[in-house]
Amino acid sequence: MAGVTIYQVAREAGVSPSTVSNFLNGRPGRMLPQTRARVEAAIDQLGYRPNRAARQLRTGRIQVIGLVVPSVANPFWGNFARYLERAALADGYHVLLCNSEREPDRELRYLEELWGDGIRGVVLCSSLPSLEHVLPLVERGLGLVAFDRTAQAGDPPALVNISVDNVVGAHLATAHLLQLGHRRIAFVSGSLRSINRRERFRGFTNAFEQAGLDPAEAIIWSGNAEDEPYGDLDAAGLGRSAARDLLHGPDRPTAIVAINDMCALGVSAGVRDAGLRVGRDVSVVGFDDIVLADLAAPPLTTVRQPIADMATAAFRHLLARIEDPDGGPSQSLLLRPELVVRASTGPAPDPLE
Amino acid sequence: MAGVTIYQVAREAGVSPSTVSNFLNGRPGRMLPQTRARVEAAIDQLGYRPNRAARQLRTGRIQVIGLVVPSVANPFWGNFARYLERAALADGYHVLLCNSEREPDRELRYLEELWGDGIRGVVLCSSLPSLEHVLPLVERGLGLVAFDRTAQAGDPPALVNISVDNVVGAHLATAHLLQLGHRRIAFVSGSLRSINRRERFRGFTNAFEQAGLDPAEAIIWSGNAEDEPYGDLDAAGLGRSAARDLLHGPDRPTAIVAINDMCALGVSAGVRDAGLRVGRDVSVVGFDDIVLADLAAPPLTTVRQPIADMATAAFRHLLARIEDPDGGPSQSLLLRPELVVRASTGPAPDPLE
DNA sequence: TAGCCTTGCTGCATCGTTCCACCAGTAAAT
DNA sequence: ATTTACTGGTGGAACGATGCAGCAAGGCTA
Structure with missing residues (x-):
């Protein structure tokens, strides 16, 4: 001591x-x-x-920010956590890790505890449609940066949103498939409760419309009902069972857009389970570009999120909030994603074959 | 406020x-x-x-533990972090995340900062052979649980080690390959600086000896020299280039033991790069059993670490240290890993074929 | 009835910093 | 000669919780 x-x-x-x-x-x-x-x-x-405790007691400030993610076991979030920590460290800040497992009440409890610990800034990776439940905290002065989520009507004031442009991203992915000649395309996601999922879905249908096609022809698979547990770990399992469901019928899709890479890897596994070849019989495209996308067999075509930039931006904005709680209005930062074409997508198979 | x-x-x-x-x-x-x-x-x-700050100032205690991992971007560590956080939360503890990127000085700086923050317990996932550099901290009273690392002579006193039995694990993996008829087997790892890598290597050679074979016949690939950067992210890249190196010669191995799953996934990608089929032309076995092992194509045969149990144990031991800093001697907890056979391994190909 | 213990509660110093108010000394302005 | 300003510091009251020592009131023993 x-x-x-x-x-x-x-x-x-x-x-x-x-x-x-x-x-x-x-x-x-x-x-x-x-x-x-x-x-x-x-x-x-x-x-x-x-002594930080004494300093904090006196000033009310603490050099720690909170990070609330669905689950750091998902490589996408793990990667984000790493970059965020790196950015924070450069300014002498530490990062307290919280896994919400996508449970709203857990999320709230975390935020309250963080507040109680004197933490005045949190990067919240919640894609719940409403942020109403955290409003009281924000009003008390908690600085909040919402990641992976775009602004919504009814959001708390002074909220900074940082996200990739999901509509554009899903559009890119879908247009890519359409261009390859695919028409029977399935969209695989968990329930569409979260914002970014809805946006990606919108990008998906947009691409159909823009190509002069009827989105109603697309196949939508979003799990069974609204109540399925959709943890991030299970994204893979979800994709796998989606593929099983979709591929055993006669009118099976020739391409599948997955809600994210983990899901896409699950879908790919499911495609193989069905005795089909990914990239030839069925094209699969993901979202995120996690490290493993490039390692998969075949390597996964996906939509890349500029995650390092996003993490840095998240920290910078959060810091600004902490240092000046009344500074500036709400704002959104929307980054442009990029399509990375690899081998999991290919020309639509000849129907006569 | x-x-x-x-x-x-x-x-x-x-x-x-x-x-x-x-x-x-x-x-x-x-x-x-x-x-x-x-x-x-x-x-x-x-x-x-x-107010936790006031409480901490007065009592010297704080309900936060530190977690130092090579990089939470690696799914294995991400998964561990998640389980550790879960265990900690159940006792009202929070987890401060630190990515060492396997740099010893960064590791030390983190520990010092954590100590300065009043944190008295850290789970250290360092596989550096020596823990000498942290000795001063431990002497001052920092509770330390070393994860993924077994006890070494010269370790600080009062250290708790928690690890899987790497020798047994690698032995299982290798014996499995030998039993399948493989003889030209390669061991792929980054430099063998870290303890668990050496242990896994020992398990590898043990298996040869036990089968009445000469370990000298095995092929050892451990990167070029000792100075290559071996971040965890690069484990995959490492495996991939290893596979390229190993497979283009005439006397190529029929099976490869990779140091961990990320590496194994990289190796698998490299095998495909070489135009060969994983599980038929070349068998690949990994270590860890990350979620993605089961999703890979073909699914990866690997050695499973009981990570949830290990995380819980790590927290329990750490808590005991914190609550009674002079309690008990050093001890090691060695968990038994389990071989999970999937499709990335198969019978040795017929040499006449 | 004096002495002592027990129960149930309170007073207060303390942890290590910060930062506002103040002060002594010198220099420049009036 | 007096006021004002600045420089280079110092004093000390907080911040909010803790936990020891102490105290009043009641009960018990002798």
């Missing part, structure tokens, strides 16, 4: 604790160079490190 | 702050039932939540 305090440093340097404190955070220019040097010397001779 | 303090609760309940404090953590039995009821009512009427 060897805690070196500011008093010991002060005594060592022959100044008052106030001066040491000034050196540490007030204005280091507010003293003679010789004094500053003595303080500096004392600090690293004693190996002094400020 | 709407902070309800213990004083307001005390006034509301008509008692002293001390009594409220006693109710909260001292002995709630130390007061009349009626008093207790009044305090309780006041607390949830005002929505009081203790």
Whole structure:
């Protein structure tokens, strides 16, 4: 418990604790160079490190932000967490990790606890349609950056949204398939409760319309009813069973748009389960471009999210909020995704074959 | 900054702050039932939540543990992080996330910062052979649970090690291949600097010896020199280039043991790059059993680590250390892994074919 | 009835920082 | 000569919770 305090440093340097404190955070220019040097010397001779708890108690500030993700076990979120942590670290911030498992009440409980811990900024990766439940926290002053979710009417004020343009992304993916000659295309997702899922769905139908086709011809698979558990881990399982459902009929789709890469990998597995070849008999396209997309067999065509940029932006905006809680209005940052074509998609198979 | 303090609760309940404090953590039995009821009512009427900073300042305790992993972008660590967080949450603890990227100095800097934050317990996922660099911290009282690493001579005292039995695991994997008739087997790993890699290598050679074969016949691929960057993300890339190196010669191996699943997925991709079929021309076996192992094409034969159990155990041991820093000697917990046979391994191809 | 224990509660110093108010000394302005 | 301004500091009251020492009131023993 060897805690070196500011008093010991002060005594060592022959100044008052106030001066040491000034050196540490007030204005280091507010003293003679010789004094500053003595303080500096004392600090690293004693190996002094400020006690964060005391500092926090006094100032109300704490150098920690919260990160609430559905589940860090999903490589997409793991990757995001890593980049966010990197950005935070560069400014001396730490990241407290929370897995909501997509349960709204858990999400709320986390936020309340974080608030109670003195944390004033959280990156919330919730794609729940409504953020109403966190409104009280935001009103009390919690800085919130919503990731992977675009602005909605009824959102709390002063909310920053950061997301990829899901409509564009899904459009890219779908147009790619249409261009390859596919017509019987399925859209596979869990329930469409979340915003980004709905947006991706919109991009999907848009692409049909733009090609002069009727979206009603598309096949929509979104699980059985609204009540299925749709954790992120199960995205793969979901895709797999979707593929099974879709492929055993006579009028099976020749291409499948999956809601994300994990789901797409599940779909691919399901395609193989059905004795078909991915990229030849059935084209599959994902969303996210997780590391494993390139490693899959065949490598997965997918829509890449610029995740490093997004993580950095998320932190920067959050920091701005924390430092100036009343600063600026709500805003949204929408990044443009990019289609990465690999081998899981190919020309539509000849129907006569 | 709407902070309800213990004083307001005390006034509301008509008692002293001390009594409220006693109710909260001292002995709630130390007061009349009626008093207790009044305090309780006041607390949830005002929505009081203790200020953790103040509590920490006073007691020196904080309900946060640190988690240092190579990189949470790796699904294995992401999954571990999730289970650890779950276990911690059940006891009211939060988890601070740190990605070391396998850089020793970064690891140390993190530990020092965590200590400075008042954190007294850390789960360290470092497989550096020596833990010497953290010795000063441990001596000052930092509770340390080393994960994915077995005990070494020269380890700090009071260290708890939790790991899977890597020797047994690699043995299982290798024996499985030998039994399938493979003889030209390659072992693919990054540099063998880390302990678990060495252990897995030992299990690999053991299996050869036990089968009455000469381990010298095996092919060892461990990157080029000791200085290659071996982040966890690159495990996949590593495997891929290993496969390329190994498979273009005339005397190519018929089976490959990869150091972990990410690496194995990379190897599989490399096998395909070479125009060969995984599980038929070349068998591949991994280690960890990440979610994606089952989704790969073909599904990956691998050695499963009981990760949920390990995460729970890690937290339990850490908690015990924190609560009683001088409690008990160093100990190691070695869990038994399990071979999961899938389709990436098959009989050795007929040499005449 | 004096002495002592027990129960149920309160007073208060304390943890390590911060930061506002103040102060002594010197210099420049009036 | 007095006021004003600035420089380079110091003093000390918070921040909110804790937990020891202490105290009043009642009960028990001798």
